[in-house]
Amino acid sequence: MTQTTDKDRVWIFDTTLRDGEQSPGATMTHDEKLEIAGLLDDMGVDIIEAGFPIASEGDFKAVSDIAKNARNSVICGLARANLTDIDRCWEAIQHAGRPRIHTFIGTSPLHRAIPNLTMDEMADRIHETVTHARNLCDNVQWSPMDATRTEWDYLCRVVEIAIKAGASTINIPDTVGYTAPVESAELIRRLIAEVPGAEDVIFATHCHNDLGMATANSLAAVAGGARQIECTINGLGERAGNTALEEVVMALKVRHDIMPWRTGVDTTKIMNISRRVATVSGFPVQFNKAIVGKNAFAHESGIHQDGMLKNPENFEIMRPSDVGLSDTNLVMGKHSGRAALRAKLSDLGFELGDNQLKDVFVRFKELADRKKEVYDDDLVALMRVGEDPE
Numbered sequence: 065m066t067q068t069t070d071k072d073r074v075w076i077f078d079t080t081l082r083d084g085e086q087s088p089g090a091t092m093t094h095d096e097k098l099e100i101a102g103l104l105d106d107m108g109v110d111i112i113e114a115g116f117p118i119a120s121e122g123d124f125k126a127v128s129d130i131a132k133n134a135r136n137s138v139i140c141g142l143a144r145a146n147l148t149d150i151d152r153c154w155e156a157i158q159h160a161g162r163p164r165i166h167t168f169i170g171t172s173p174l175h176r177a178i179p180n181l182t183m184d185e186m187a188d189r190i191h192e193t194v195t196h197a198r199n200l201c202d203n204v205q206w207s208p209m210d211a212t213r214t215e216w217d218y219l220c221r222v223v224e225i226a227i228k229a230g231a232s233t234i235n236i237p238d239t240v241g242y243t244a245p246v247e248s249a250e251l252i253r254r255l256i257a258e259v260p261g262a263e264d265v266i267f268a269t270h271c272h273n274d275l276g277m278a279t280a281n282s283l284a285a286v287a288g289g290a291r292q293i294e295c296t297i298n299g300l301g302e303r304a305g306n307t308a309l310e311e312v313v314m315a316l317k318v319r320h321d322i323m324p325w326r327t328g329v330d331t332t333k334i335m336n337i338s339r340r341v342a343t344v345s346g347f348p349v350q351f352n353k354a355i356v357g358k359n360a361f362a363h364e365s366g367i368h369q370d371g372m373l374k375n376p377e378n379f380e381i382m383r384p385s386d387v388g389l390s391d392t393n394l395v396m397g398k399h400s401g402r403a404a405l406r407a408k409l410s411d412l413g414f415e416l417g418d419n420q421l422k423d424v425f426v427r428f429k430e431l432a433d434r435k436k437e438v439y440d441d442d443l444v445a446l447m448r449v450g451e452d453p454e
């Protein structure tokens with residue numbers, strides 16, 4: 065199946081090892097990068113952006129080793145719009161079963177001023193570099209960086225040039241997280257409708273999260289016709305990060321009724337890779353982060369715990385097992401009620417009659433007022449008469 069033949073399929077392009085690693089302080093070692101690439105490949109990520117080979121010897125070696133070890137995923141390397149970068153990128157990825165060169169240049173007025181190129185000079189540069197990349201590799205992705213702040217006519221012009229020069233994926237980055245979802249959908253829809261040759265390539269969306277809209281913008285872009293989402297595990301990335309892989313993948317799964325597109329990701333592997341990326345990058349996941357936060361499947365309030373015990377669908381729209389967790393976490397604290405305490409004690413091997421539960425519940429509440437969370441060991445101690453669990 066080629067990328068353009070299955071219209072319901074959304075390709076997942078993970079850039080944890082490139083854009084994710086660019087977050088200040090998130091540097092990973094060579095072995096850690098290889099491990100994460102292996103996990104991404106295993107979970108069914110379609111394209112892994114393994115790094116920026118020209119950036120350093122270490123990056124080159126990591127991309128090259130990831131390329132040699134890849135099993136199913138396409139392995140992509142990043143290159144700026146110059147021949148040296150592109151050659152170095154090809155050198156690193158050429159041994160992959162399925163290599164891809166990703167080359168980019170900033171096309172907005174602000175970004176055009178950096179290399180100090182006129183619009184025409186930049187257009188020529190795009191033609192030259194995409195053609196060069198295509199002569200090396202038959203899978204080329206091109207990105208107009210800061211596309212969402214690029215003049216409409218110029219954006220159409222350069223996208224058309226890249227397509228004619230042989231790019232098979234056109235990525236439209238919202239580099240500074242500036243776009244809103246309605247604009248994101250409309251931008252892709254219009255590009256596909258108005259740029260000659262657009263129907264023969266895949267449009268990708270690459271969103272940053274500066275205004276907290278990266279996931280919404282990515283899904284809106286898919287509604288507009290994009291068929292590749294660029295994302296990172298835990299939303300790791302520059303500044304406020306990139307679109308979180310776990311969010312777009314689970315949103316497409318859980319709300320398939322209104323977003324009828326599929327990914328190839330095995331969602332049961334999400335939690336494990338999320339934890340590994342948090343550990344190796346040194347970026348902990350916020351407790352209330354969607355899908356992978358410690359509290360994403362945790363319930364403390366009595367009403368919620370009682371509802372969960374009666375039917376998990378009362379307060380959960382996906383099963384913990386869908387993302388690789390063994391179970392819902394009923395957190396015992398001062399908001400918990402009798403039903404949860406009885407269930408928790410039963411799990412720990414204590415079957416209580418009503419009177420006994422009443423008595424233990426009073427002592428449990430006294431303890432919960434003193435502690436943020438009451439752990440299983442605390443409850444076991446509570447069941448031992450006369451023992452102070454603290």
Ligand code: KIV
Nearest residue numbers: 168207209210237239
């Ligand atoms: O955010 C961005 O524009 C990028 C490009 C290199 C695709 O990461």
Ligand code: ZN
Nearest residue numbers: 083237239270
């Ligand atoms: Zn980016």
